[in-house]
Amino acid sequence: MNGNIVNGNRLAITSGSHWQMQGDNAVKSLSLHGGRVSFADEGFHTLSLNELSGGGTFGLRVDLDNGVGDLIDVNGPASGQFGLRVRNTGVEVVSADMAPLKVVHTEGGDAQFSLLGGRVDLGAYSYLLEQQGNDWFIVGKDKVISPSTQSALALYSAAPAIWMSELSTLRSRMGEVRASGRAGGWMRAYGNRLNATTSDGVGYRQKQSGLSLGADAPVEVSSGQLVLGVLGGYSTSGIDLSRGTTGKVDSYYEGAYATWLSDDGYYIDGVLKLNRFRNKADVAMSDASKAKGDYTNNGVGGWVEFGRHIKLPDDYFLEPFAQLSSVVVQGQELRLDNGMKAKNDQTQSVLGKVGTSLGRSVALKDGGVLQPYVRVAIAQEFSRHNEVKANDVKFDNSLFGSRGELGAGVSVSLSERLKLHADFDYMKGRHIEQPWGANVGLRLAF
Known part of the structure; x- marks a missing residue:
């Protein structure tokens, strides 16, 4: 009627x-x-x-x-x-x-x-x-x-973690690059799961998978060894909030890296990476109706690491390091079709980390080398205020706090040209946890 x-x-x-x-x-x-x-x-x-x-x-x-x-x-x-x-x-x-x-x-x-x-x-x-x-x-x-605001906060918060995860695979294998002594190409497939809670209490789960490609070559210098390289790749991240609200971030990236190793084992690594993020929100509101929205933005960042490769008896090695990374993600407005508007000026992350790796090189009968390792680190997120406005209501979207990291991996040289590897990581902090992270890949010398 x-x-x-x-x-x-x-x-x-x-x-x-x-x-x-x-x-x-x-x-x-x-x-x-x-x-x-x-x-x-x-x-x-x-x-x-x-x-x-x-x-x-x-x-x-x-x-x-x-x-x-x-x-x-x-x-x-x-x-x-x-x-x-x-x-x-x-x-x-x-x-x-x-x-x-x-x-x-x-x-x-x-x-x-x-x-x-x-x-x-x-x-x-x-x-x-x-x-x-x-x-x-x-x-x-x-x-x-509200679920609409939660989706915006999760998307704005996710980009720095995505940027960092895309580089974690490169960081774990930079030792191979330094030790190779010859030009080569590499490929790595990776995935991880993150559980995060922002300072305003919005929790979400993020599952990421991606593929990175790169190539590098040694450059002659007066002392030590210098290697320069380029990289590119793609990752996709699914974001899961409560009661059916989801999000998705597709990330396309390219960058350059360099590593220098002195004759007595000291090294400096540096990376610069540019990202293009495509973000989508799919909101399930409390009355079961739906709302959608999307936006595209850019990010730029880099990290520098200083450490030393110390050779120990019986082919063991120790590699203490200190790292500082930073990324700035462009602010952008998210408009949902239910009328909500969210905006942030930019999202920034400054992460400091100290740790060490312990491993061993084991010679195989066929002439190959097996190299297992374990790694432990402590990290601190220094960015305190990543403000987001939803309909002019302000929210604190930072992930400030400390975290601990554990990792293990293994690489094996199948020939003078081909090396395979696998790495596994766990991380736990005040606002963020990575229950698991894994990557597998190969490097082929030219």
């Missing part, structure tokens, strides 16, 4: 039936038996009743910015169980001291009203329904960050 009822006597709406209101309506007695009632799509209206009974669903709209909304006004007893589907949006910019907004009034009875989905998403936050006497209100207390 589509239309208005004025001064109606009795109305019963059974399961599968739907009444679409077009304005204010008045019915003496309304009984729902699994049916639905929806308020008009334009403006805000009142459904006036003398009696309400049964069980069903009401579809309403509210505007918390201006403190107005649809109202179910029962000037008599109400009984039964009713669900409220308050239309979720990303538009509202709700003040911190918002007044409760009444959406249901009764004069008594045992009726119970609840929000479908448990909360209503309105702008940057999700709100609860609270009973106060015989009335029900949308209230600001105990609000939580």
